[in-house]
Amino acid sequence: MNKHLWFQQISKHFLQEEAKKRWYTIETIHEAKNIFFIKHKDKHILFKWIDAWLTTRLGKYLSQDKLLTYTLLQRNNINIPECIVIHKKDKIALTTISKLWFPLVVKPLNWSLWRWVVVWIKNKTELLNAIDYNFGFDKNVIIQKFVEGKNLRVLVINHKVFACLERVRHHIVWDGTSTISTLLKKENLNPRRWKDILVSTLPKIIINEELEAFFKVQYWYTFDHCPKKNEQLFLKGNWYSSVIDVTDWLPQIIKEKCEQTSKLFNLKVTGIDVIYNESPTGDINYRILEVNSQPWIRTHHLPMAGKPRNVAWAILDLYFQ
DSSP, rough: OOHHHHOOOHHHHHHHHHHHHTTTTEEETTTTTTTEEEEEEEEEEEEEEBTTTTTTTHHHHHHHHHHHHHHHHHTTTTOOEEEEEEESSOOOOOHHHHHSSHHHSEEETTOTTTTEEEEEOSSSHHHHHHHHHHHHTEEEEEEEEEOHHHOEEHHHHHHHEEEEEEEEEOEEOOSSSOOOHHHHHHHHTTTTTTSSSOEEEEEEEOOHHHHHHHHHHHTTTTTTTTOOOOEEOOOOEEEEEEEEOOOOGGGGGHHHHHHHHHHHHSSSSEEEEEEEEETTTOOOEEEEEESSSSSSOOHHSSSSSSSOOOHHHHHHHHHHH
């Protein structure tokens, strides 16, 4: 299998491998577009990646629009981040935005997977810079109040929580002597990076002008800059430096709200991004950040720590049992 595959193809791989173990028949319709049948007895289910006919068109449409997602969640008493959406042609009212209080997060409204997300914005100058940067990718930008806490991906199958991962966003910790460019090149020699897409943790870092532009917005750094020792710098993209299965420790309130969310969108396979923290008294403060109708399943199969969860098995059970 080609190691330079993106996440939908990897998810397809796990699903097809599980189907082969069950002696189900696989018929490829369009390899490049990842469209195929899985057949067993009188059932012939057409898939695109892991998406099949049980994914409703409306639910998928709603989940792909963050503003619609947040509107639906809020109307059903499910916590979302404090946020506003601005259009590229609108006059930016910083007074209104700053009422959210700093730090803030800025990201394109209709993109996912941490693409171009700028976090920990501390003042109006950084905010304007981040907004202008994001308008390069989307005519609508969402501005959120930053929420400190644990980042979870909760996978819900047939409206029941099946697995949960705690994730730490892709980052590098600086050695105090190297420039950004030098240390990124050193990090790419790490054998964890792209040795094998099905078992490795991280991809190689694409060191280009786009990444440097991101650093300039996020940190005001160029590739020639030497960050201080132990400074943690996030990288652009949807990868994570740490992915740990925490299914057995998921707080009950989050479990209930994620199952409620999957029912609201009528999605049979749903990936829900949640951030939460726990107060000293044990109260859970959570926010649902995103709803995904085509979640990536590889990290559930191969977490860096914790119990692997056979998501492909559960998806095939959903369709064929």
